[in-house]
Amino acid sequence: VAANQAEERQARALKDKALIAGFVEGDTRAFRSLVEHYQRKVYTIAHGILRNHEDSMDVVQDVFVKVHRHLPKFKGDSSFYTWLYRIVVNLCIDRKRRAAKARMVDYDDTRAQTPDESRGATTLATTHLDGPARALDRKELRQQMNKALDMLSDSHRKILVLREIEGLSYEELADVLELAKGTVMSRLFHARQNFQKAFQSAQANG
């Protein structure tokens, strides 16, 4: 799966390069293609971080307005999508800062696990994903997943959405999130653990 994702990303990077060249030469259809290909991805990342539809839609527009303005200066040192996702993440952070909204729960990367938490986390996949996930009402499951995402910290949601939805490699995550590669590995591990705990908590609270 990882190999396929890497191949797809490579093919996409080549296509993006051609579209960017077209845009720089004055073909606005190229920009339209970029928008249409990436708008849902941008929305998903923005929503993954902001957890709010209106704010996420605003970010989608902000992102592409910014891309339109700066694309002629894009040097291509990194791939377009990592550049794009960095803009998304930064705009989301700016928006969160401006809004100064209190986060619901902030799980720190270094927070120690208690034995109870470990036990719950370990049993989650087999207890709640394989069998009952199919049996659960879809809507209820979605609500629980949303609750679980709401309970995560911004930094954990960011890394999770970029990894699980966009399939970014650790190196790309380090680039987009401006982290050391070792930190990426550690943060992703903790983000998944906390998501697992949060999901279990959401299920327990109905």
Place this chain on the structure above:
Amino acid sequence: LNEELNMNTTLSEDFEALLHAYVDGEVTEAERARVENERSANPDIQKKIEEIESLRVLAAEAFSSASSEVDLGGVYDGIMSRIADEDPDAQTQDPTTRSLIEGVIASFKAMFSVERPLIGFGAAACMVAAIALFVWSPGQETTSPPSSPSVANHSPVPSKGARRGMELEGRLTGSVEKLQIAEGITRVEFADDPDTPMVVWHEIEGETEDNAVNAQPDASNESRGL
């Protein structure tokens, strides 16, 4: 449950993080070998790997479920509208439209350029013929109201008038600024360059001075006809 507890007590955090990296395909060959050795020796590690895989699916589902049904149909237009508002000089015009307009302009430029005089004269002749047909409309009933100062209503020879003979002088480089008919001659001036106005002479047989005066078009006719 005890097994799971035992598994967690025996798995260090670093090794668990390594298992995540293994599932993500982000380990070195040495790390891969280490995980696979442990995996074959300890069935709990296999369970843990399956759990991580399930967790990844759940997380992906959690994120994508919120966005999969969102209507993003108007996003592009909204973006272009904002770009146009923020920077009117920005390149926002659809190239299909732009290329059509630019294509027409380019074609006219090419037709009337000095490098291609024959085509230029041919095109000029066609243009003058079209103008003359509109101005004179010989032998045709007009649908304009009688009170209208339309050139067609003042056709000098309504039933017998014939357009014959055409002489061109100069070249066409711009739009028609003035149309004047006098002494059997239709004079069309092109206002591209005020110092050297482009002139096309078009002789109409049967033209009379009176008719020519009557046939003077007013500005509204001129703009409408051209």
